[in-house]
Amino acid sequence: MSIALQLLFTGIGIGAVYALVALGFVLIYRATNVVNFAQGQFAMLGAFGMVITTEGLGLPYWLGILLTLAAMALFGALFNLGVYYPLRHRSFLPVVISTIGASILLTNGVLATYGPEPATLPGLTDLPGLNFGGLFLDSQYLAIIAITLVLVVLQYLFFERTLLGKKLQATSQDKEMASLLGIPVAGMIMLTFVYSAVLGGIAGILVAPILFVSVGLGAQIALKAFAASIIGGFGDIPGAIAGGLAIGVIETFGAFYISVPYKDAYAFVLLFAFLLLRPQGLFGEKVSQKA
């Protein structure tokens, strides 16, 4: 029992990271109707941002976080201008290929600059964690879960309670109509890219202390997050979050009870099961409703 709870805790922690990256996929998809295959690299850049600022430049952790997030916001804006904006009137495929190209460029750019050696990063806090009668709650995992929870709540309030959030939703539902009403569509899409890059950066910052920071980090997380988005019914925000958590939990249990080397495969078993049995996703709804 206590083992299962321990695994559940760990699984939710890693799943929260997948959920953050999955949110980035979904938000960009909803705003632009294309999939940004560089979303995982945003997380990798966030992790490297921490390595550069704290290990390389020796800055304090909090300053490293601030600088990394500022850099990610700027990067999201440049990504929009360079990778998406010139192709915005084209169909799905050219844009997707453009994001895949960007992903390859980022991976190899980092590889050329830092080499393949993985780096390590200390955790957010020095606190050891909490002990609950046999159940050990590691402080980094607690931080991941708490920060993800706060982000999800803030994001919900932003989209549901603010006019700007409504304008973003309107843009994702009907761009032509949004522009007829005077909503600056290009600006809304820019904002979405900036926010998604920051989300990816946060995921990278959070996960860096528990995984090795290497160029492979982006692809590793992106695959799980992408699977999570599909399990959630691509485009569905609560679905993406639940999908991310589900994958984190299942791969943690699978690694413990079945086999560690197959850890990365469990996400895809779950994905196949969903594609076969429930292609509309976890909280599948009518197409007319999804917008």
Next chain:
Amino acid sequence: MSLLELREVDAAYGAVQALRGVSLSVARGEIVALLGANGAGKSTTLRAISGLLRPAGGTILFDGQPIGGLHPERVVRLGIAHVPEGRRVFPGLSVRENILLGASNRRASRAEMAQDASAMFALFPDLVRFADAPGWTLSGGQQQMLALARGLMAKPTLLLLDEPSLGLAPLIVQQVFRIIRQIRETGTTVLLVEQNARVALSIADRGYVLETGRLAVSGAPAELWNNEEVRAAYLGGRVAKAG
């Protein structure tokens, strides 16, 4: 001076020439009907005015200023609201949110917007009980009311309406047209695209008839209505169908 003037406007979708040298004008305070058969270019004319389509040639003047080729976000800020074909209600936003977003073209405080939204609910009382329902749950008639309300939230000088009667029951059509007349009484100028020529001409001050991208005839409603040729070619069939 006309509020809106089109001079020799051409427009095309790729290789498909949709408008050829269309010239028309709308004076302040008028309701002008733009009629014609399917594919005549009525919607294209409105799209060229509101900026959804960049005209290939000609001039569009609003209040004397050229607006041809301006982005829709700029055009609506100048005071031209376009309620397009098909209503285009945001399906995932509530009725109230749809209405509020109609004010995106102007700087208004939250309180002002809430007040303007209340005025819309007063004008379209049928929408009140759906205020918090998502747009996709509305019937066609309700969506049309919502699209009109959202367009009016822009406080436009000129309102472009594309087939507001399409798919509505006769009783609802009457209701919508009564509201259009009311809108004009508050000082808003209306350019009205319709296939339902009888209803459109019943409230219009003047009308234009488009035929495959060209202006065929224009004149007072009675003139158009009594012109045998026009009736037979462009209006007759429609009237019978819309009956």
